[in-house]
Amino acid sequence: MASASGYGSTQQESLNFPWPNLEILLDMTCEGQAVTPEVHAKVEKGFFLSTTDQKWTCYRRNYFSVACHFELHPNINNGRLYLKRNNCQEQIQAMGMRLSAAVDGSGGKSIELIQHTPKRDNGPKNKIDVTKVSPTPSAGRGEHTVSPHGIYQVPMSTFHATGAVAGPYLPLQHSGESSGSSSSTHTPQLSSQYPYSASAASHLPVPGQHTMHTFERVQFKQATANNGKRRASQQYFHLIVELFADVRKDGSDTANWVKVAQRVSDKIVVRGRSPSHYQNEGNHGQPGRGGSASGGSGYSTSSGTMYGGTNAGGFRSSAGTYGGSSSGAGGYRANQYGVHPSSDGDGSGSSPGSVDEGAVDTDHPIDAVMSDAERADIQGYEGYQYYPSTIYEGVPQQTLPPLSKVESMARYSSDPRQYAVKAEYADAVPGAQWSNGGCGRFQGVESSRGYYPDLSASYS
DNA sequence: TTCGACACATACTC
DNA sequence: GGAGTATGTGTCGA
Secondary structure, eight states: OGGGGGTHHHHHHHHHHOOOEEEEEEEOOOHHHHHEEOOOOOOEEEEEEEEEOOEEEEEETSSSEEEOOOOSHHHHOOOBEEEEEEEEEOOOOOOEEEEEEEGGGSSSOOEEEEEEEEGGSOOOOOEEEEEEEOOOOOOOOOOEOOOSSOEOGGGGGGGGTOOOOSBBTTTTTTOOOOOOOSSSOOOSSSSSSSOOOOOHHHHHSTOOOOEEEEEEEEEESSTTTTSSOOTOOOOEEEEEEEEEEOOHHHHHHSSSEEEEEEEEEEEEEEEOGGGOOOGOOOOOOTTTTSSTTTTOOOOOOTTTTTTSSSOTTTTTTTTTHHHHHGGGGSHHHHHHOOOOOSSSSSOOOSSSSSOOSSSSOOSSSSSSSSSSSHHHHHHHHOOOOOOOOSSSSOGGGGSSOOEEEEEEEEHHTOOHHHHHHHHHHTTTSHHHHHTOOOOTTOOOOEEETTTOOOOEEEOO
C-alpha cells in the first residue's frame, strides 16, 4: 500500500501521541525473580492534535496504526516464566498483545475496534485479537540479559542458533498456531490471503519471531459522543495496548490468555463525520492521499509537495519509515494551521473522565512512554519503585484492578535525574529506534495487516 | 447525531 | 504512461 507513508506531518504527529499510563495487573516471576513487564506503544498514523482545542483527534472512518512491543525486566534467558494468580503460579506458555479501546480509560466501557483488509468494505472486518509477541531483548539499554544463573550474557548473542530471542522460555510462543487460539480454524499470522506484511516479516530474525507488532488499518467502530461543533459533554476514548500471557494447561490446545499489563493512551476525540464538517477549525483530515471526493470540500490536497520526502510504502516496510516522513511537514497542515507535533505536550493530558471539562490539560509530555534510560534508571534504583497510585489523578483508588501497579509518567518527569539520563542516552538506546519507528537490529516486526485471527481464544 | 454503504478522487507501486 | 491498489472522504439513506 502505498499510502500510508505519505502523511507527512500527520504521521509524524501521530508518533507523538502520548501513552501516559502503564498498568501492571498481575505479577510474574522468572527463576524466582519478580519480572516487571513494560509495554510500549506508538501510534503511527491517523491521529492529530485538533487546532481548536489541542485534543488528540482522529476520524472514525480513517485508518490508524499502532505499533507495540514489550520488555521484561529482568530479561532472564531461558528462564521459565510464571504468572502469580489466585495464590498459585501458572507457567506462561506464550505472550501476546492486543489493541483495544475504552471510554474513560481502561476501566471504562469497551469500544470496539475493527481492522480492515485492503479490500475495505469488500473484505472482512475483524475484531482485534491477541497476537503473539515475544519480549523485546533488553540489549543495549544498560541492562544485560541474564542467564538463569545470573550470568550476564552478551546481548548480541541473544539470537542463537535456534533463532530464539533471548529471554524467558515460552514453550508455545513460536508454535504455528494462531495467536488467538490453537484450536479450530485459524489464519496464519502472516496471512497469504493478502500480499501484505511481507516486508514486516522480513524484519524477523527468524520466522515467527515477533518482538514487535503493528496493528494496522484499525478504525474505531464508533465515534465519541458529541464530537460535533457544540462540544458539549465531549466524550473521550482511550486506546489500550494490552499484554497477555497464555497460561493454558500443559497439553491443552486452547489458549488461555490472561491480561498481565496494559498501557493506556491519552484521551482521544473520534470524529464521526467527514473532515469537511470540521473544516472551520482547520483541516486535519489526512490530506495526504485521497483527495476530496466528488463535490470537493474545498481543501483538496496540496498534492505532491507533502509527500515528496516520505518513504513510499512506509507501512509495509516499517523500518526507517518514520523518521523520513518529516520532510512532508512543510505541507498543508503544518503551514496553514501551525500545528507543531513536537511542541511540548499534547496538552490534553489524561482526563479522569470521558467528558470534557473544558480545561486544556498540560500534564503529559509528548514522549510519555517511558524511555529505556528512564526505565534503566528506575530499575537501577535499589528496590523497584512501586507506586500503588491511581491511574488518573483524582480517580479513586478503588477503580484500579486488584494488584495493579501503576506508573504515572508524572513521577518520571518530576525527577531531574531521569531527564539527565534520558538526554544522555537518547540516541543510544533501542528505544530511540523505536521512537523512530525503526526496528532494532534484531527486533522482529510483524504487522497485523494480513492477520485474521480466530476469535475462539478464551480470555480471563 | 451517528453509522454503514457506495462512489469518487488521488497518490503510490509495479 | 497506464493499470492496479490503497486510502481519504463526500454523500445519502437508515
